[in-house]
Structures are given as structure tokens and as C-alpha cells.
Amino acid sequence: MKTxxxxxxxxxxxxxxxxxxYSNEFLNIGVDAKALGMSKAVVASTNDVxxxxxxPAGLVNLEDAQGSLMHASxxxxxxxxxxxxYAKPIDDxxxxxxxxxxxxxxxxxxxxxxxxxxxxxxxNRISLFSAADYAFNVSYARNLIHKDLHIGVNAKIVRRIxxxxxxxxxxxxxxxxxxxxxxxxxxxxxxxxxxTFNSWSIDEExxxxxxxxxxxxxxELPETTEITKPKAQFGVAKTFRxxxxxxxxxxxxxxxxxxxTNDIIxxxxxSIDPAVGFQxxxxxxxxxxxxIGNFQxxxxxGEESTSVQPNLGVGFLYKGIQIDYALTNIGSxxxxxxxxxxxxxxxxxxxxx
Numbered sequence: 001m002k003t004x005x006x007x008x009x010x011x012x013x014x015x016x017x018x019x020x021x022y023s024n025e026f027l028n029i030g031v032d033a034k035a036l037g038m039s040k041a042v043v044a045s046t047n048d049v050x051x052x053x054x055x056p057a058g059l060v061n062l063e064d065a066q067g068s069l070m071h072a073s074x075x076x077x078x079x080x081x082x083x084x085x086y087a088k089p090i091d092d093x094x095x096x097x098x099x100x101x102x103x104x105x106x107x108x109x110x111x112x113x114x115x116x117x118x119x120x121x122x123x124n125r126i127s128l129f130s131a132a133d134y135a136f137n138v139s140y141a142r143n144l145i146h147k148d149l150h151i152g153v154n155a156k157i158v159r160r161i162x163x164x165x166x167x168x169x170x171x172x173x174x175x176x177x178x179x180x181x182x183x184x185x186x187x188x189x190x191x192x193x194x195x196t197f198n199s200w201s202i203d204e205e206x207x208x209x210x211x212x213x214x215x216x217x218x219x220e221l222p223e224t225t226e227i228t229k230p231k232a233q234f235g236v237a238k239t240f241r242x243x244x245x246x247x248x249x250x251x252x253x254x255x256x257x258x259x260x261t262n263d264i265i266x267x268x269x270x271s272i273d274p275a276v277g278f279q280x281x282x283x284x285x286x287x288x289x290x291x292i293g294n295f296q297x298x299x300x301x302g303e304e305s306t307s308v309q310p311n312l313g314v315g316f317l318y319k320g321i322q323i324d325y326a327l328t329n330i331g332s333x334x335x336x337x338x339x340x341x342x343x344x345x346x347x348x349x350x351x352x353x
Contacts, residue, residue, distance in 0.1 A: 023228040024158055024170065024196055026103040026133045031070050031083040033324035033343040037313020038277025039291025041253040044178065044187030044235035049087040049345060052097040052139040055176035055189045055233075056152025059087050059095035059141035064349035068099075072341040079105045083343075087139070097139040104132030110163065129163030141176075148180040158198060165203055172196030172228065185237040196228035232256040242280075249279040255293075264295035264306060287315035289326070320350020 032050040035042040043055045049066035051058030065088035072081040080103070087097030113125040136159070141152035158170035176189045202224060237251035255273040257263070265272040275293030294309035313326035322345040329339050 023198065023226045024133075024135075024160075024192075026081075027101070027135055027156075027158075027191075028231075029081060029103065031085075031099075031101070031343070032068065032345075033070065033313055033326040033341045034279070034287070034289065034315055036328055036341055037289035037291060037311050037315075037324070037326035038251065038279060039275045039293035039309070039311045040255075041235060041251040041275040041277030041291055041293065043176075043189045043233045043251075043253055044185040044237040045239075045249060045251050046187070049085050049097060051141070051152070051176075052085045052087055052099040052137055052154070053083070053101075055178060055187050056097070056139040056141050056154050056174070057150040057176040057178040057187070059089075059097050059139060059152060060093070060143055060150040060178075062087060062089045062095050064088070064347060064352070066348065067346045068343065070341065070343035072339055074339055079103065094140070094142040096141075097137075099135075099137045099139070101135040101137075102132060104130055106130040106132075108163070129165075131162045132160070134159040134161075150178045152176045152178075156196070158196065160198065160200075165207065166200055168198045168200040170196055170198035170228075183238060185235075187233075187235045187237070189233040191231045191233075192228045193230055195230065198226045198228070200224040200226075229258055231258070245283040247281050247284075249277075249281070251277045253277075253293075262297045264297060266297070285317055287313075287317075287324070289313035289315070320347040321345075322347075 030036050030040050031053045035046070035050065035054060046054040046058040047061035048058070049062070049068045065086070068083070068085045070081075070083040073079070074081060082102045083099065085097060085099035087095060089095045107128050108131060110127045110129050113127075114123070115121055136157045138155045139152060141150060143149065144151050152175070154174035154176075156172055156174070158172070159168070160170070161167045172192050173194045174189065174191045175193050177187065179186045233253055233255050235251050235253035237249065240248045240250070242248050253275045255275060257271045258269065259271060260266055260268050261271040263271040263273040265274075273293065273295055275291065277291035278289065280288045289312065291311045292308055293311070294307075296307045298305050298307045309329060311326060311328045313324060315322060315324040324343045324345070326341040327339070328341060
């Protein structure tokens, strides 16, 4: 099992250098418990520090500096996902932000050298390594022409490390746009608009050690480049007042990949996965959230069905500190366990005299 796990970690390196439908997929997991509780349907309404991820155009709405932290565990704690961001306005028309993401599996057993040259099992030959993905992001946003039209761009550097076996550097750009008219909000996020390029460096000595770990596998040195295809997310949002102190934010998003996938709407040109999110707040202090997304075609025993993923979340804001929680992967048809996600956002304006 351990050697097979090691082999699976090398799968991103094995395919030929070309456009990949799922390259750098850790960047699509998402950040911020608020957004995840709404099934990621936030591209039109995002307006805080977490816009560095969802749509950099939303940073224009900042009135003061903000910081954000998030931690999530996946696969029963095997993998950890961490996010940190900071953003601030430059003037009344522009803002800047920075963020970092780490998604990693640590303390993986390397058993490729478990059996010595004499055919004996020697547990002292087992070592540990980590497989970690990092993304460093710099965001800039600005009002254009009309005060209700915002644009934003991300410049990102991607660093991926698989123990001592291989590592890569990548770079790419995202672009976002938001527009508001008559209380309706529209958002568009284009990820990897220039394609994101990753260049891998493989330690050939370490590769030789695992070359025979699985018969007839890993016999040739993998290709060392991969290119991530662009993706798009379009959303429409509106906030309704439903009581003296109650407000309901609703948003519908369309997540688009330019390839044929298992999404509910799929073609050779584009595949679309819709998502719907809701947030009910009491006087902008207590928040209840729900969302549904990840509509996928699933084939079981020769029959095709449609699976969906509902999410739930809550939040609390007090004196500039907002704590959010989301429960995701509810009722997943796969083997992944549900995930508990926590995030904290700090608005520094609350601490100024």
C-alpha cells in the first residue's frame, strides 16, 4: 500500500507535457468557511480580504486593512489545507492584497528501500517525507470608469514539492471583474487566463530507487512540464431585506471548465457546474449559511445518476473579529469524509481610535 501511495503522488508527473484538465487542482479547493458554506457561490458578492482568492475585483470594497486565516483537514486528517491573507486599500479607488496557500500530506512512509539487497526486511530503512503544494498570490484591484465597475488581477507563483524526489515552480495570472446595478451584483473570475505553467525538477538518483517499486510502472523518467487550462466562474447576487434586522444574500454561480468532464452540463467545448448559495444574517452579527453545488453525473452499475453536494455554515462577528465555520461534503457519494472548516477574519478598522 505504501509503495502504491508513493506511486500515486507521482501521477501528476507521469502524463505527457500538455494542457491538463486537473493540473494544480489544489488551487480549486477554495478558502474561507463563509464561501465554502455557500458552496463557493461568492464570485459576485465577495468584498473582503478573501477576495484575493475568489475575485480580486472585490478588494475595492475594503475600507481598511483586513487579515484572514483558515485551516481545514481532509481525508480524516491525512491532508491539511491552510490559508492566510492580508489586504488593504491603497486609496479610494484601488486596493492590494497578498495570500499564501499550503496543501500538504506530511509524514508519508517511504518504504521503497524496505527490503535490502539480501532480500531481508529492514524497518530501519523506512524514512518519512512530505508532499506539499504552495501558492503565493499578489492581488491588485481598481475602479474603472464607473464607480460600480471593478477589476482585479492576481499574479501567482506555485511551488510543489514531493519529498526529495521532485519539485516544481509555476507561475500564472487570474483576472476578475465585478459590476453592480440596481442592487444586483455581477461577478466574473477567469483563472489561469494565461495558462499556468509548471516546470518540474526530478532527482534522477531518487527516481532510480523507486523505478522498480511497482512492476512495469515508473519505468521511464516522467515529463517535466505541465500547463493548466483556464477556468471561469460567473455569478449573480442580490441581497433582500426580510425583516427589521434580517438580510438574505443569495447568489447563483456557474463554474466553467473548457473541457469535457462529469459536470451536469458537459460538452467538448465547455462543462458547467452550477452552485447556489444563501446567507441569512441578523444585523450583520450572526450568520447562517447554506449552499448546494458540485452537480456531477455518476455512473453506478451501468446506470447514470446525478449527485449533488450540500454545504452548511455559521458565522459570528464581534468588534471586528469574524469567526466562521462550514461543514462540507455532506452526503458525498464518494469515499471522502465530511470536512469541518474554520476561518477567522480580522478587520483592523475596529482597533483604530
